[in-house]
Amino acid sequence: MPYRNILTKSFPVILGTIILFSAVLVLLQGGSAQAQQKLLYWGSRGRDVSVVQQKLKAWGYYNGFVDGSYGSATYRAVRDFQRRNGLRVDGIVGPNTRAALGLAAVAPAAPARDQKTVASRGYVSTSRDVQLLARVIEGEAADEPYSGKVAVGAVILNRVKSAAFPNTISGVVFQPLAFESVANGQYTRPLTKESIQAARQAMAGWDPTGGATFFWNPAKRVSPWIWSRNIVGRIGRHVFAR
Numbered sequence: 001m002p003y004r005n006i007l008t009k010s011f012p013v014i015l016g017t018i019i020l021f022s023a024v025l026v027l028l029q030g031g032s033a034q035a036q037q038k039l040l041y042w043g044s045r046g047r048d049v050s051v052v053q054q055k056l057k058a059w060g061y062y063n064g065f066v067d068g069s070y071g072s073a074t075y076r077a078v079r080d081f082q083r084r085n086g087l088r089v090d091g092i093v094g095p096n097t098r099a100a101l102g103l104a105a106v107a108p109a110a111p112a113r114d115q116k117t118v119a120s121r122g123y124v125s126t127s128r129d130v131q132l133l134a135r136v137i138e139g140e141a142a143d144e145p146y147s148g149k150v151a152v153g154a155v156i157l158n159r160v161k162s163a164a165f166p167n168t169i170s171g172v173v174f175q176p177l178a179f180e181s182v183a184n185g186q187y188t189r190p191l192t193k194e195s196i197q198a199a200r201q202a203m204a205g206w207d208p209t210g211g212a213t214f215f216w217n218p219a220k221r222v223s224p225w226i227w228s229r230n231i232v233g234r235i236g237r238h239v240f241a242r
Contacts, residue, residue: 040093044070052093055101056081058205060161084160084167129169133157134191134199136173139181140215141238142189148236149195151209153202155240158213165213209233212240 040049049068056062062077075091082089085100093101133153141152159165159172166172173182181187209215214229215238216222229241 042075130199134196135187137198138191138195139187144236147208149198150202150206151235153199154207154209155212155215209240214241
């Protein structure tokens with residue numbers, strides 16, 4: 001048989017083999033990606049569930065045991081986390097919830113300015129949020145010790161987390177008469193590196209107040225109502241309360 005005829009008759013077989021091999025490779029790669037980002041839901045078990053529980057526990061959403069068993073307590077914690085971070089509230093840990101938890105299988109590219117990033121407390125934030133938080137810290141606590149600066153940032157973030165306040169940093173900051181420095185314009189003063197760093201550390205989870213949602217300077221005139229709050233401590237010239 002002439003060489004050309006052999007090649008002509010063999011070509012469809014070779015082509016089919018190549019196509020089949022490529023399809024199998026794509027399926028394998030897809031399956032690998034799916035395995036890395038498998039869904040977690042009520043009834044799931046294993047190390048992935050434990051990692052999610054640890055994250056949720058660190059951020060105050062989950063109070064149960066880190067046992068790798070996705071039960072009712074984990075389900076409620078996931079839904080609460082989703083609700084407060086603008087995610088679909090379904091109690092399922094899929095790609096979007098994983099990313100918000102900082103558990104995305106593939107690390108994203110470096111975010112552009114103002115692109116959403118994830119802080120370790122679980123807050124989905126932007127660079128503008130960091131700047132805004134730092135501005136209020138500068139306006140309210142410029143002359144306070146460093147821990148006092150972080151504490152002011154923590155109070156704002158604790159309010160974001162509380163159902164009694166708006167659920168965004170800007171919403172909390174610009175709530176009418178919530179912060180003296182916003183009302184009198186002091187929050188627009190030039191930022192210092194220390195206030196920016198304090199904002200970042202507050203967003204990373206440092207809360208020197210232990211969950212306070214109020215602070216005030218007792219040397220200044222304040223509403224008598226504020227003293228009815230549960231005082232948890234004092235840092236510098238500020239009193240902190242829940």
